[in-house]
Amino acid sequence: MSGFVRPEAMAALRRWREALIGLAVVLAGGFVALAALTVIILGVGLAFAAIGLFLLWGGIQRGRFRQAAIGPGVVTLDEGRVTYMGPLDGGVIDIEDMAVLLLDTRSRPPVWVLRQNFEAPVHIPVNATGADRLFDAFLRLPGIQTGRMVRHLNRSRADLVMIWEREDGVGWPQALN
Template sequence: MIRPEARAAFARWSEALWGCGVLALGLYWAFFTGGGLLHWLGYAVALAGGLLLLAGIQRGRFRTGSGGPGIVRVIEGRITYMGPLTGGVADLDALTRLELDPSGKPAHWMLHQAGQPTLAIPVNATGGEVLFDAFSALPGLQTERMLSVLNGTSREVVTLWQEPTSRIAHLRLH
């Protein structure tokens, strides 16, 4: 009854749509219920709906599709990718660099760890939407930059995050 393209669009933007609904309900309560507690509660609900809308827009921009090769799981900071040709595991705490390689079909997240082979995950891998929260946990990652590169037209590998260099390589006493 619903076309597959419309169903995919609703699924991609579902959080943003929920945010619009909560925002509309909050604004209705705030402006059309007169006074009292429901009036003030409406402002709080509208604020929550606005925040949900913004988060939903970010998540919708991150979802570039599904049904791609492989399956992604994130459990307690460990990213697991099981693909038809490759696969692997990367711990968020052990990541040294996160890159996006848009030159492939589809584009790939490139997760680098010291002493381990690079883990390449297609952006449209099944379950790949959980990577948004995982990547957001990286200290200093600029979410808006990540989303603009992901949805951009560049064909070059882009480093999105690199481990902060807090270690002193050489300490002189004299």
């Protein structure tokens, strides 16, 4: 079975799997709604179609966020704690204590820069193994705009972009004067 589907096609299916599931739910709900003989079944079909639209929207964002895992290092996510183990550096950061999230597209590959209070920042390549788990971690940040984050990630312009910053300013040095 492994030789049946080309590796490039399997990689594309894996990248967009949530969006494909959402599309299947939309189509199934639409089919049920169109074939409905009663108002109750029509409502069930429309409800499934609406749920499928939410799944499709989230799947498209996840698919755009996900990169090929060919970069250096490994990312793990365990109960809100992101750990990056790279060939030259690494780090651990708790999402609840994070103060700033930056995307540096000036480097190759682009890197996520996670800053926590007064600690050294953690630099994670966007294509590190397991970096797609960061999408779930970033969803825990209050007020983050995932659409903006994905748009900057897929943009070809090289710059340093502030994706998210803690609003209360906890952990930042206060001005002395």
